[in-house]
Amino acid sequence: MTKSAWSRILFAAMLSLVLVLAACGGGDKKDDGEKKDDKDTSDKTEEKSTEGEFSYEDFDQTVANTGDPSGTGTLKVGYTSDTPFEGTLNWAFYQGSPDATMIGYFDEAVFSMDADFQYTQDGLITYEVDEDAKTVTFTLAHDAKWHDGTPVTIEDYVASYEVIGHPDYDGVRGSDEGFTLIEGYEDYQAGKADKISGIEVKDDKTAVFTYKELAPSLTAGGFWAYAFPKHHYEGVEVKDMAASDQTRKNPIGIGPYKVKSITTGEAVILEKNKDYWRGEPGMDGIEIKVIPSSSIADAVEKGDVDVALSFPTDQYPDVSEMEGVEWLANIDGAYTYIGFKLGEWDADKKEVNYKPEEMKMGDKELRRAMWYAMDNDAVGNKFYHGLRWKATSLITPYHANWHSDVEVPEYDPEKAKQILADAGYEDVDGDGFVEDPDGEKLEIKFASMSGGDIAEPLTNYYIQSWKEIGLNVVKTNGRLIEFNSFYDMVGEDDPEIDIYQAAWGVGSDVDPSGLYGRKASFNYPRYASEENDDLLKKGNSTEAFDVDYRKDIYNQWQELMVEEMPVIPTLYRSYVIPVNERVKNWSEEYGFNEDTLLYRVGVDE
Template identity: 30%
Template sequence: MLYRKNKILAGILISLLSLSLLTGCGSTTAEIPTTATNQSSSEGAVLRYSVPSSPKGLFSPLLSNTTYDNNVNSLVYSPLVLLDENNDYKPGLAEKYTFSDDNLTLTFNLRKDIKWHDGEEFTADDVAFTFTSIADPKYTGSRFNEISKIVGAQDYHDGKADSISGIKVIDKNTISFTYTKVYAPALSNFSQRGIIPKHIWSKVSIAEWDKQSDLLNKPIGTGPFKLTDFKADQYVELVKNDTYFGGTPKIDKFIFKVTNTETELSELAKGDLDVVELTSTKAEDFKTLKDAGIIIEEKPSANYQFMTMNSNREFFKDKKVRQAITYAINRKGIVDSLLTDHGQVVNTPISLAGWAYPQSGLNSYDYSADKAKQLLKEAGWNDNNGVLEKDGKKFVVDLMVPTGNKVREQSAPIIQQNLKDVGITVNISTMDVASAMAKTKGEGDYDMGVLGFTLEVDPGDADRYWSSKIANGSQFNFSNFINTQSDELIEKGATTIDRNDRKEIYAKWGQILNEEAPYVFLYSQNAIHAHNPKLQGYKYSAYSVFPDIQNWTISK
């Protein structure tokens, strides 16, 4: 399980549209091209998709907080815009969007004649209801940050206003959102949140939404599939939506099957499963699947693992110490031995699968115990029979390791030995994810921790690095990183429209994080999917799990 900031806990992650379209003066309008077809499906076609853990049953895009619930929601509900496998926008519930001259107002023109799964008409009132609900003071979910920069959203959230003045329903097929200042990730946010039906959820108090098991287990959306059955710890069954606006799906039934990771590969090889997101990188497993005719695809992932160092501890206040620890850990060795080269070393917290990762200017911190020892000595740490000491204090620290990720767990003793080689004694403490999460909150009650994160859809949302997040008690500024220049660049990146300019800003920001080394950025394991050759048209990306699913086909 990966740590996510509140808005990322939602799981389904989607990349930002090339906002370079918005440069220059005047209103900017973009038509979203359509490639959907309306061919009939093969009768009786069933797709079985393996998941290692059961959804919780929070089948609402405003409440779900696991990947498994989010995957179901992405088939049931539709957002205003979609992404294809190349992270380009496709039509969702909106067929066109327009930015105002000052880039503060974003207007969506919605498709006409869309129906909810129960036959009711979809309108702009549903969109307004969805995003207003996220700001409601009684809302129990974690999505408010997505719309907090809309005019009036904060006042409504604080109970100081009866509505959000920045959300305007122009007519039943048109809605606009006005921001307090230019906000480049706006489209990104709208692409990751499905719209819920007002005619159903307005009848229930928002404070009670998460307790409505009848409504949650029988969700009504506008997506390509309808949920028909959910058995916790067993499966989720969905059937095609014949009136889906993107075209009737060619697969009649989609089943998420909860599968033991020890048996999923054999089930895939036998044809009892059709898609498996591989966690194994063993050569023998790859060979077995390929011998069975299984198709394996591998792409960069938005996920990465890192080791945080609590800068409130005296050990880690000196940048040279943090840099030394980065040099001391054989990150490439971890990738080679534990991922068998199915991953990449990461040197700054920007997604390798996105558009903003710097192509140059980063220190690669190639493994060097000698370089690490030199920096530690410069920082005043001296060797005393194999253990570093400074001012009479030995360099002995705890490393917390959350359970649930095998590669992460296996990397801990490697890190322990690497640091022992340069004179740092590390005691490993394993714990569940919730306990580790609690220790990172606020100023943090820990020394070091090996953690995971799903990187933002857009770097402009990297607000966990804001210095102010510490004072606000955020659990996501893990290292208690404080840097004014970093804050300024995050703000500039989020309020700059042209993507080329933004890439330069994030290159500078990435270099600061790389130089300051608040974390040891460890590795990003590739996203590896294996699927039945009978499944045709199958696609995925780091930010889109089921792109163009209405066009997938599978032989019976």
């Protein structure tokens, strides 16, 4: 999806802290994140291999066609995907980035965000922090209406916390400190209280939140970024909201365009919201259609779509000279990784049950050997022509001032073989594959997603790399897995998955607890440790308002993740996006710029 200012908060929401799923949730995450102070985002560069053919730094971030939009015409958006979008079209309930993309075109954040990933006072809601009282006063600064004409009130913002924190809420948000630090939130979540004691609605425009302590992430995406249309869900129980018609068939928002029709899993047709609070939108409407990766370039070239979101980076070299199209690019707030199943999710306690001693991948030496067997520099150049490159830390160069150059295993298959031998993995029966230290057959089931021309070759590349060091890695169920099914299986800790290949989109806050915290449902490896708990807590404590302190904590955390290896980061990413020359004001720049907000985008007819 576009990373222009209007969707920057969308990404923040992807992960309740960070993003989400290849997908992402909150704040979003999220896949689905945020940071502050000396965060210079003007130079989000990272030293990487120069063997690649392209670099995102050589592209523009905003189209040349700028100026006042006409107010007419229809923007045709293609969302590149080989699977239907799920259709859970509300920020509180969605899980995958396809749904997040669709929502982002009709509902928007109540806060804006600058290039330093800090909430500003330019949004629908402003905020005032009282450090002494540990309160934040939220004020509805403008008159706005939901798409059904109902006025937005501050209670709609409060309703987001009440729904996500409700005992019957079964979504993936609400576990990060943007929620749990509010006084009374945890009692409310546990069903011990009928309301959140730390939230007081003063009038239709004002609410005061009292926190147990203030954390640095709050103003960098920690405040939940979206209002919830309380009236729209009147009479619907919280447990039924995600599957309701209000979410799936007739969702509403506060954005410049409103839903006219939905073709389940395939398309969303939007029309102008004439009551949009910032002013008249620049077009009559927007048509968003899911287009397979094999067809997206042709659709762009024929003019069937004006903008192609999630354009396959590997296809760019073949179509880079396409006429009538301007290519934009930027560093992506995302990374791909190999995850290891080290436990399971305890639904009753709503936390990770880390039990490596019972899991096939619980041996760190086995995981370490697999890392040494992976040549991710070659992967970035071979499959992505330099537009993706070898990852090291789980804090990406997207968060330039927080990313640490930690030492990680370099490609060395001979060293990988030695690590396995030293740990007791030997080929006992001479079939070319090692047995485990107990002499038992070792078959590692690898889940990877279908979609795009390189999904299968890339998966096979890793399987072959591990085969060369004597590991028998096979595809889960013998095939690649469709996106929605893949995340269902990973999230439900399917026993047919030992390892998996996935991606996270990170949000605005650097805080990684929404992905790797003990109580984070997105912690798919199911990793937990006291040291991890301690560092994540310190990283978002009051002491962490001191930027140097926070950097030191997150440096320690990045080193811990290399030592523990619940996941192996594989590639950092940039993205390219083709935009038809008739499109006006489209931008991939980060930070608030009213000239490139969605309502200012137009098309020349």
